[in-house]
Amino acid sequence: MxxxxxxxxxxxxxxxxxxxxxxxxxxxxxxxxxxxxxxxxxxxxxxxxxxxxxxxxxxxxxxxxxxxxxxxxxxxxxxxxxxxxxxxxxGDISLIKPAYKVNKEKGKKISVLALNIQYYNHGLKKVIREIKNINADITLLSENILKEDELKYVRSELSPWQFLAGKPEETAVISKYPVISWKEIELPSHEASLWGGNRIETLSQNPHRSFIHAVINIKGTRVNAISIRFIAGRAESEKMGEQLKWGRYIVKTQIEEVKFFKEYLSEIEGPIIFGGDLNVPPNTHVIKELNQIAIDGYMATNLYGKPTFNTACPFLRLDYIYSIDLIPINSKVLDIVISDHYPLYAEFLLSK
Known part of the structure; x- marks a missing residue:
């Protein structure tokens, strides 16, 4: 050369x-x-x-x-x-922790589970069995879809716990404690399919998306529990242009959803727990909006975020449990495979 x-x-x-x-x-x-x-x-x-x-x-x-x-x-x-x-x-790290003065012995502890159940694709009986084994006081479910006979089975298996289900493919709440009231709130966005492609121009013909809000009597305290999932789905085709168009639609719609949700939260009185599969990674605009008003239970008790989206090489944290007027004392991602998401578990103390 x-x-x-x-x-x-x-x-x-x-x-x-x-x-x-x-x-x-x-x-x-x-x-x-x-x-x-x-x-x-x-x-x-x-x-x-x-x-x-x-x-x-x-x-x-x-x-x-x-x-x-x-x-x-x-x-x-x-x-x-x-x-x-x-x-x-x-990055998804938390170097500075908030300082709380709490008495773990005297405080009222609440345990919460957030789980995207992926339409029970891993088996209805297996999912319900694991939920019962985890034994959380409140469970926030995403992608819940049950036929009438399956719904009866679930309520029978979980009894005396209460199972509060909204629209098919939306969210649900399970409570070990008495439910004072509950309702399903519609979001401004419309349902999008997770199975096939979505055409943006026709999504407005679909039903509105929604979340479940339950008021629960936990050891004499009224606690608001909200199971919510922000929009996700697939583009109409695999073409790059369609993928980019759909991605921008998802980002804008999630921004609209979180603004609506923040306004809704501002009108609620008492301690609040909310979360589920939010379909956004940490430090995005959506998560920053939520961090302004609530505490991310996992990052308040851990140094770095652990992926919750279950793939061959997990790298995304998409599931969250937030609290308002509740102090996070423990949180972990459970190594249990009953969905394409790992269960997220957290414990809180009432701060008042």
């Missing part, structure tokens, strides 16, 4: 590393700007915060490796520092 050709290959490699690193840093900057809410809802960049910071590891390794390969340690160090700062600011 001639010296000129060798030098040309080396220079080409350097330019490739610089270009790749520049694109990587630009991507982080755009996500950073979206996290700061500087993009309008109509911007093509709005919603980039849905891309979890941990995923950038897949792209930072080639950048750092390439920089070291061309013997540019300063570039490798700079890229590493940028990513570390970005991850510390927006």
């Amino acid at each position: 001639s010296r000129i050709l060798k030098k040309h290959i080396i220079n080409t490699g350097k330019y490739a590393v610089y270009l790749y690193t520049a694109i990587f840093i630009l991507s982080i900057c755009l996500c950073w700007i979206d996290h700061l809410n500087l993009f309008s809802l109509e911007s093509i960049f709005f919603g980039l915060s849905y891309f979890p910071p941990l995923w950038f590891i897949l792209f930072i390794v080639p950048s750092i490796g390439g920089a070291l390969l061309i013997r540019n340690k300063r570039l490798a160090l700079s890229v590493s520092i940028i990513y570390i700062i970005f991850f510390l600011l927006y």
